[in-house]
Amino acid sequence: MLSREGRQGLTLISPPLLYALLMLAAPLAMVVTFSFWSQNYLDLDTTITLKNYRDAWTKPIYRVLIMRSLNISIMVTIVTVLLAFPMAYFLSFRVKRHKALWLFLITIPFWTSYLLRVFLWKVILGYNGVLNSALMGLGLIDEPMTFILYNVNAVVITLAHAWAPFAILPIFVALERIDRSLLEAAEDLGDGPVRRFFRVTLPLAMPGVMAATLIVLIPTVGDFITPKLVGGREGLMISNMIQIQFGKANNAPLGAALAITSMVIVASISLVIYMAGRWFRGRTP
């Protein structure tokens, strides 16, 4: 029997729970089921098979795409978190008044659609783009740089920019929660600013850094719009392939197996990062 409180809790969460079941668990179950079936031209063959997984794990093309996706999202995560940390630090420690206004400013890029922002990066990074024209105008380069658009670099730059606020916010919150007298205590006990940062500020901000890492890493692995628009041929990622399988190639079971595969990989990486974060926090310097 459920206690009164338990029943009350259940009543409270049941609408979102129902919604989550319908919109998340059901599609997921479908994808998992699909991945064990196979495509026979226009028909689905519903005999259980591991063939899709065998393909996904052995065919070089998929392995290359998965590895590239991981590489890109890990790079994006590192770049984003490294850039977000100083921003969050500045916001938390240097800005004395109007913090809310600064936070608001950070959200401004979201006022336009994501597609528009990606196109803007095209304008900035393109062959005749803002960056190249400016640098040529200044005489710093003789001919336009081509390594900045339609490749992995462009994907990393665009994604890092898009995800920056999601990384800044959790780090900012973690920094805000640090009791300032702890920093004074560290200084009082002989630490200069650098030692203090690594012995107190960073360990205490770690939950925020971990959250930022996961928030950026998990969705970027599966991004397919950015690589399609600015990635060129060598910037394509696994999700583009999944999209092709579900669409043009008309092989949903293989697409499902690829999706599940990348999901399992991302989940394991997230788990490792999470454990590493816990270890770092618990460790004594």
Add this chain to the structure above:
Amino acid sequence: MTEQSIIDIRGVHKSFGRVEALKGIDLTIREGEFFSLLGPSGCGKTTLLRMIAGFDEPTSGVVMIGGQSMAGIPANKRPTNMVFQSYAIFPHLSVSDNVGYGLAKKKMSRAEKAEEVNNALAMVDLEGYGERSAHELSGGQRQRVALARALVMKPRVVLLDEPLSALDKKLREQMQVELRALQQSVGITFILVTHDQEEALIMSDRIAVLFEGEIAQLDSPQRLYRQPINQRVASFIGVMNFLEATAEASSGGDLSLTIPALGSVSMHAAQVPEGTDVAAIAQIGMRPEMLTILFDETDKAACESTGEVVGTSYYGDMTYYSVKLSKAEQPVTVSMRNTAGRSIVPPGTAVRLGWGADSIVLFPS
């Protein structure tokens, strides 16, 4: 305790924008003494302490420690260590690592450091607590960890900002005694910030009373209690009855006091503080325990008056009576020890009040 000074504060002002938190502080703190900064909320105690620690710079004036000016020297290079009001125990470190935090930079072997940490923990009665984490400690234990963390650094001065205010009354009283004993055994100068006058009286060698950024009086606890410099200090340190009075010099430096509410009395020359301007005296002060209710017919006092009990407050060991004197409007407060067999006199009772000249404090107008 020696007469040698460890901290010299000369003409220190501190302004925060338009707020003038400290208005010219001159202060000398002696090596090895337990010194308290006492004052009401917002008087600038913390500001002064933080300036000694190095977290704030004075707007003007100098802070010297051990004869050296501390201008421009950051907190991490000063021979002071602080016990924070919130204790500031590092939540991600164990008790040992908290206590040993400041030793990281010192040139000592790992074993020596562990030894120092254990000694410090033993000093505050926390042996065997080293492996615990910060959130497994009670308030009193956290306070001890913060103290051990400061003491392990062997600083010349330990600064304490209201270290006991977060503790309950019982524990606070116990820690007051322990802290005082510890300070005497290690012989390090302690500077305590508090707004609790009782705490300051119990623990300190000397007390500076701060009002609105200025030192009103700097004295030993006894002198502060017995000879407060003005009415404000007098009523901040304990309870004081103020009565109108006039004085006249009589033979041999004696003082003849006329107190309309009580009567006349002659004050011995030895009890009159040096440099008293007799003509300026307009008020006297008497502590509640210096007035006595003469319960029995046979009770005698140097001087006597009459009055009526108008209120009582029972404190267990003491009772505070509010007594309206026959010759004055304003009631006076009288404290009486509750001895065996004596019951509390109810309001409305007429009583005889005993008093004497030896406990009177003189205030100029």
